[in-house]
Amino acid sequence: MQALASPLRLRILTSLHARPRTVTELCELLEAGQTTVSNHLRLLRHLSLVSGRRDGRRVQYVLYDDHVSELLDDAIRHLGHLHRAEH
Structure with a gap:
């Protein structure tokens, strides 16, 4: 859940x-900047949420597996539920 605490990390995962x-x-x-x-x-790789696949000189990042998806x-459904409950 720590990974989802950052808006940028959540946007990367999405x-x-x-x-x-x-x-x-x-x-x-x-x-956002490259660095x-x-x-x-x-950090997301360290937490086993994403992995990198080398494609020649480039690395394609993907979600680690179906469980992460x-x-x-x-998490997105839950956030939507919380938003509806506030209104």
Whole structure:
């Protein structure tokens, strides 16, 4: 859950939920610096939430497995539930 506490890490995970992406693609999509995105990806890799697959000189980042995808779906559904309960 610590990984989901950062809005940028949550946005990275959500972006990777859609499809694999490189650091450059994530930086452009999230409008964040390369160093910042790389640091967050390092933590997400350490927590076994994402993995990197080498494609020549590039690394494509993906969600680690289906369990991470399900966890992300559940967290987003829960946030939606909390938002509806406030109104």
